[in-house]
Amino acid sequence: MRCDRGWLASIVLVFTLGMSASPAHAMDVASYKIAMADSITLSDPFARYVTPGQCKQAFYRLHRAYWRSRRRDTVVFAPLTDSTPKSVVQAARHCTTRFSVDRVDPRQLLDLVQLYIWTGQGDLAQRAMDRLRLASAKRPAVARGWTMYLYAMTLLSSRPVQLSSVQQAVADLDAMGAPAATWRLFAHNQLSKYLIALDDAAGAENEARAALRASRAMSLTDRIDWMPRIFNAYQSLLSPVERRHGGAAALTILDTALVDLLPLRPAGSAEAEAIRQDIRNERQLPLMLGSSIDTPLHASVWFSTSGDTIYPRHGVPALLIAGTASCGGGCYPMYATIRRLHAKYGAHLDIVFATGTGGFFRLQPTADPLIEADSAGAYWTTYLQLPVTVAVETTSFSRLDDGRRRDAETVNQRNYFRVREAVLVDGHGVVRWLGGVEPTSEAIWDHLIQELLTAQ
Amino acid sequence: MMSHDPCLREPRSLFATPSADPDGRSLSRAASQSLAERIFALMTGGGTSTVGIESRWRNNVRWARNDIATGGDTEQTTIELTRVIRGASGNASTNATADDALRACVGRAESLLMLGDESPDDYPDPLPTVHPHTEPTLWFGDTAAMRDMTLSAVADASITPAHTVQLWAAGYADAAANSRAVFNTQGLTRYYAYTTAQCSITVRDPHGHGSGWAGVDWNDWSRVQPERLAQIALEKCIRSRNPVAIEPGRYTAILEPQAVCDLVAPLVERALRRGDAESESGPFADPRRGGYSRIGQRVIDPRLTLSADPMDPECGIVPFNVNGEPYQAVKWIDQGVLRELWYDREYGLRQLGKDFALPNSEAFRLSSATRTNTIDEMIANTTRGILVTRFNNVDLLDFNSMLATGNTRDGIWLIEHGKIVKPVKNFRFTESPMFILNNVEMVGAPQRVFRPLAPAVVPALMVRDFSFTGVVDAV
Numbered sequence: 001m002r003c004d005r006g007w008l009a010s011i012v013l014v015f016t017l018g019m020s021a022s023p024a025h026a027m028d029v030a031s032y033k034i035a036m037a038d039s040i041t042l043s044d045p046f047a048r049y050v051t052p053g054q055c056k057q058a059f060y061r062l063h064r065a066y067w068r069s070r071r072r073d074t075v076v077f078a079p080l081t082d083s084t085p086k087s088v089v090q091a092a093r094h095c096t097t098r099f100s101v102d103r104v105d106p107r108q109l110l111d112l113v114q115l116y117i118w119t120g121q122g123d124l125a126q127r128a129m130d131r132l133r134l135a136s137a138k139r140p141a142v143a144r145g146w147t148m149y150l151y152a153m154t155l156l157s158s159r160p161v162q163l164s165s166v167q168q169a170v171a172d173l174d175a176m177g178a179p180a181a182t183w184r185l186f187a188h189n190q191l192s193k194y195l196i197a198l199d200d201a202a203g204a205e206n207e208a209r210a211a212l213r214a215s216r217a218m219s220l221t222d223r224i225d226w227m228p229r230i231f232n233a234y235q236s237l238l239s240p241v242e243r244r245h246g247g248a249a250a251l252t253i254l255d256t257a258l259v260d261l262l263p264l265r266p267a268g269s270a271e272a273e274a275i276r277q278d279i280r281n282e283r284q285l286p287l288m289l290g291s292s293i294d295t296p297l298h299a300s301v302w303f304s305t306s307g308d309t310i311y312p313r314h315g316v317p318a319l320l321i322a323g324t325a326s327c328g329g330g331c332y333p334m335y336a337t338i339r340r341l342h343a344k345y346g347a348h349l350d351i352v353f354a355t356g357t358g359g360f361f362r363l364q365p366t367a368d369p370l371i372e373a374d375s376a377g378a379y380w381t382t383y384l385q386l387p388v389t390v391a392v393e394t395t396s397f398s399r400l401d402d403g404r405r406r407d408a409e410t411v412n413q414r415n416y417f418r419v420r421e422a423v424l425v426d427g428h429g430v431v432r433w434l435g436g437v438e439p440t441s442e443a444i445w446d447h448l449i450q451e452l453l454t455a456q
Numbered sequence: 457m458m459s460h461d462p463c464l465r466e467p468r469s470l471f472a473t474p475s476a477d478p479d480g481r482s483l484s485r486a487a488s489q490s491l492a493e494r495i496f497a498l499m500t501g502g503g504t505s506t507v508g509i510e511s512r513w514r515n516n517v518r519w520a521r522n523d524i525a526t527g528g529d530t531e532q533t534t535i536e537l538t539r540v541i542r543g544a545s546g547n548a549s550t551n552a553t554a555d556d557a558l559r560a561c562v563g564r565a566e567s568l569l570m571l572g573d574e575s576p577d578d579y580p581d582p583l584p585t586v587h588p589h590t591e592p593t594l595w596f597g598d599t600a601a602m603r604d605m606t607l608s609a610v611a612d613a614s615i616t617p618a619h620t621v622q623l624w625a626a627g628y629a630d631a632a633a634n635s636r637a638v639f640n641t642q643g644l645t646r647y648y649a650y651t652t653a654q655c656s657i658t659v660r661d662p663h664g665h666g667s668g669w670a671g672v673d674w675n676d677w678s679r680v681q682p683e684r685l686a687q688i689a690l691e692k693c694i695r696s697r698n699p700v701a702i703e704p705g706r707y708t709a710i711l712e713p714q715a716v717c718d719l720v721a722p723l724v725e726r727a728l729r730r731g732d733a734e735s736e737s738g739p740f741a742d743p744r745r746g747g748y749s750r751i752g753q754r755v756i757d758p759r760l761t762l763s764a765d766p767m768d769p770e771c772g773i774v775p776f777n778v779n780g781e782p783y784q785a786v787k788w789i790d791q792g793v794l795r796e797l798w799y800d801r802e803y804g805l806r807q808l809g810k811d812f813a814l815p816n817s818e819a820f821r822l823s824s825a826t827r828t829n830t831i832d833e834m835i836a837n838t839t840r841g842i843l844v845t846r847f848n849n850v851d852l853l854d855f856n857s858m859l860a861t862g863n864t865r866d867g868i869w870l871i872e873h874g875k876i877v878k879p880v881k882n883f884r885f886t887e888s889p890m891f892i893l894n895n896v897e898m899v900g901a902p903q904r905v906f907r908p909l910a911p912a913v914v915p916a917l918m919v920r921d922f923s924f925t926g927v928v929d930a931v
Contacts, residue, residue, distance in 0.1 A: 329575025404807045
């Protein structure tokens with residue numbers, strides 16, 4: 001077992017990948033921008049569009065184009081204070097000026113409402129919504145409920161989010177009663193997930209329970225059709241219950257879910273067995289919460305350790321993450337979250353990436369797992385300069401009879417990562433949280449780490 | 457002012473002796489390289505780029521109802537451009553090589569790229585390992601130098617005898633000089649010049665009572681033998697006149713090579729992907745072990761081998777695909793046992809530890825290692841059966857079984873007691889190549905058939921219990 005191979009890793013990286021590893025290169029956001037003329041002009045990108053729906057589509061594209069060469073992965077998830085870029089709003093507002101709330105075709109009113117909301121024209125949005133309600137008064141309740149659900153989701157996706165408006169829209173949906181039960185399930189579930197991301201556990205629990213109440217008002221046919229969404233509401237309920245009441249309470253939720261959902265599939269069918277299996281899988285998380293893992297992380301090669309290689313360290317909370325170097329750009333939001341957590345907690349929090357070997361690095365096969373280990377470690381610590389310790393296990397594997405490689409479960413996967421890809425353990429090795437690390441869960445990790453450090 | 461464009465040249469006299477030099481008909485290696493460099497010079501923003509250039513000169517003639525309908529030659533250069541910057545990609549194509557057209561093409565690719573999401577992980581992938589490719593002989597100077605008079609003589613070779621017996625001839629023939637090139641900014645350079653030739657002849661009874669067809673494609677025009685094809689089509693038309701309707705059902709069927717190709721080609725084109733089989737999809741997924749293919753299992757008659765080799769003297773193909781990945785000699789099915797399925801580079805890397813792909817050229821040879829039989833021998837051994845020239849409108853009904861439907865055409869006869877007794881009306885069939893390749897009674901000698909998309913060398917087959925499901929009135 002070798003320790004701290006940062007300097008050698010740089011050389012291996014150069015040899016293997018043929019580029020000079022410049023620390024400045026990894027962090028130079030300015031160099032990331034494309035040096036070509038931006039063909040999208042914002043003077044009047046909507047000149048061709050004659051309906052609110054077209055303006056809405058163009059809004060999406062403009063928004064994407066704005067972020068295209070900017071590092072969106074580094075943006076903190078803060079929907080209550082985020083705003084849409086001014087240039088995008090101005091251009092979209094210009095498009096809306098050609099429409100009148102009173103004269104636009106009723107079928108286009110919802111698009112107009114959405115456009116007004118996203119461009120911060122709340123009064124006009126309200127007028128358009130009022131006209132839409134009037135125009136659809138004679139439509140079936142199910143159809144009106146769907147429109148109201150879309151309105152609520154539009155409010156939820158606007159930036160900054162007006163949370164009180166969202167909650168009012170959802171309350172209006174609730175007032176529609178049983179005919180809109182399915183849309184109520186969706187709306188409360190989405191709101192619950194949103195509040196989970198803000199680490200408002202009490203609010204998220206209330207919304208998830210409201211989603212489940214709505215599901216019980218659905219017809220049997222709808223419950224059968226939308227069973228996965230009902231299960232998803234139970235999953236949304238698990239996280240705040242675990243936060244507030246602990247793992248045992250979460251297990252009770254899952255027992256309820258089994259009783260509630262199993263009758264929605266034919267007895268003895270493969271679908272019924274799938275439900276049982278899904279719930280068995282979900283039980284792993286609350287079972288693991290609060291448990292103590294005595295075995296330290298296992299690795300053949302370490303990078304950027306604190307001096308020895310026993311992790312998690314006694315007395316220091318640790319965020320352990322099952323990483324993979326081939327994740328590439330998709331993991332940059334996670335890396336940004338990690339950088340912010342490290343900036344806040346520094347040496348008080350260990351962050352450890354645990355990974356294995358797969359026989360290749362990027363598009364090159366690596367016959368020697370130690371070369372692959374060096375490449376992965378250098379990628380995270382030298383190229384990306386992540387403030388993490390890296391533990392690389394040499395993964396055992398076998399070959400199927402058709403030549404395909406099959407990796408065996410590693411020691412770390414078995415002990416730490418069989419349920420989720422990230423685990424927070426306190427200074428005594430007790431598991432305090434499991435989940436994914438990304439900007440939308442950053443608030444939860446941040447609060448939990450703070451609680452741990454305060455408790456110490 | 458003429459822009460700098462090596463592809464623009466003075467109009468060519470129809471009476472001038474055409475040059476066999478590739479540069480006269482399709483782009484040479486140097487011209488392709490020069491064109492690619494012009495395109496690369498127009499790009500901005502860095503990243504990597506791939507340019508594929510297909511250049512083709514084609515001389516063709518088309519005739520119908522005993523008259524030449526169209527004829528002439530065309531020249532086209534098609535450029536496919538892919539730009540990748542930090543994970544975002546944009547593609548565009550053009551068939552114009554002037555500076556402003558190339559600039560517009562690059563602009564379109566880069567505009568589309570702007571709509572894509574970049575990956576901030578701009579850590580460059582290592583240079584791909586450029587594996588060498590084989591060098592099949594695919595260029596034949598006489599084919600490249602084909603003259604208009606030759607092709608009109610081809611039409612005449614079928615029109616005159618048809619006219620003599622008051623039948624109608626129709627057909628299409630062409631000869632082409634082509635080149636395929638792939639260049640990228642990471643140093644990959646591929647170029648290949650090749651000729652192609654095809655001839656397809658149909659002879660019809662003007663009263664709608666009979667039809668005969670023959671056709672083939674080669675790289676070398678001298679192997680096409682249009683007079684022989686015309687004779688075959690004519691004889692089939694004469695012998696297929698006044699067909700009678702017989703009951704559909706399961707018959708012993710003698711499938712001429714073209715008919716076998718029409719049924720087996722979808723298998724080669726659609727079913728040989730390893731990822732599909734391991735996703736429990738397609739005929740080569742192991743039904744007893746989810747997530748496994750049937751590699752190593754017998755899947756068709758043990759006499760048959762399905763293979764592909766760019767160096768095959770009768771079935772050669774340009775030895776690399778549009779990405780520059782070389783085609784390898786491969787036996788997909790060896791004496792009935794599935795041995796290989798195609799995969800891309802990433803699959804090869806992650807699953808098999810290889811840093812190259814096993815691409816599918818879609819060319820194929822279906823052959824037998826055992827003694828072969830002629831069609832006459834097959835007929836002589838048939839108590840009651842159907843002789844089929846070819847199929848058309850073959851549509852796949854079910855991917856897992858490769859069950860397909862379509863109809864026969866251009867000559868179908870009833871066989872009884874070892875002799876052809878009468879022509880019959882066309883049938884609709886519902887069959888699968890997996891069924892017929894497991895119901896083989898006799899195998900013929902493989903021969904080249906008509907399949908301009910990708911060459912095929914296929915034998916005639918005598919198969920039992922072929923399912924004809926309906927009578928079709930069409931001739």
